[in-house]
Amino acid sequence: MSTHYEAHTFTIPEITGISQKQIDEHIKLYEGYVKHVNLIYTELMELGHDKEKNGHLMQELRRRLGFEFNGMRLHELYFGDLEGGAKLINPDSNLYQHIKVQYGDFEKFRAEFASIAARGSGWMILNWDPVGARFHMNWVTNHDEGQLATLPAIIALDFWEHAYMVDYTPGDKGKYLNAYLDALNWESVAKRFDEVKK
Numbered sequence: 671m672s673t674h675y676e677a678h679t680f681t682i683p684e685i686t687g688i689s690q691k692q693i694d695e696h697i698k699l700y701e702g703y704v705k706h707v708n709l710i711y712t713e714l715m716e717l718g719h720d721k722e723k724n725g726h727l728m729q730e731l732r733r734r735l736g737f738e739f740n741g742m743r744l745h746e747l748y749f750g751d752l753e754g755g756a757k758l759i760n761p762d763s764n765l766y767q768h769i770k771v772q773y774g775d776f777e778k779f780r781a782e783f784a785s786i787a788a789r790g791s792g793w794m795i796l797n798w799d800p801v802g803a804r805f806h807m808n809w810v811t812n813h814d815e816g817q818l819a820t821l822p823a824i825i826a827l828d829f830w831e832h833a834y835m836v837d838y839t840p841g842d843k844g845k846y847l848n849a850y851l852d853a854l855n856w857e858s859v860a861k862r863f864d865e866v867k868k
């Protein structure tokens with residue numbers, strides 16, 4: 671079993687409102703998370719040669735894994751949904767229909783997402799709960815605190831300052847939010863929703 675992860679290469683077209691420099695700098699941070707997930711496993715393997723002596727250190731590394739792994743995976747959703755360019759949501763899609771049931775219409779859904787995003791920092795996540803058959807919009811601090819157990823993320827909006835500070839001041843982060851939502855490939859998001867609804 672391999673515990674080595676490779677950083678993804680993303681093909682992201684020009685985005686209105688988010689500069690190439692911003693994306694490039696941000697992808698470097700993402701690559702850091704991949705590197706550190708791999709490093710943690712290398713360190714665990716080395717420390718495992720003397721579990722009695724290194725037990726506490728290994729436990730702390732396991733805690734750290736949640737931060738680095740989620741940082742890796744959430745960024746893969748974030749950048750992955752920009753690939754292929756902006757695509758509007760298809761009103762016939764399963765995703766659209768479920769958004770309509772819970773929020774009334776797509777504009778109300780987007781307005782709610784934006785209003786929650788306006789008051790926080792970290793990751794703003796749209797999760798789907800297969801048990802409750804409903805969406806949740808929740809904040810994840812850092813990459814790990816506030817995750818809703820077992821729920822698949824449908825949208826992961828990076829609202830850490832590093833995600834927009836090349837282009838915007840914190841006071842203007844609403845512009846970044848709109849630029850990201852406008853740039854989303856909703857076909858890719860809807861496809862992910864179909865997969866978790868199976």
Ligand SMILES: [Fe+2]
Pocket residue numbers: 696699745828830832833
């Ligand atoms: Fe980020």
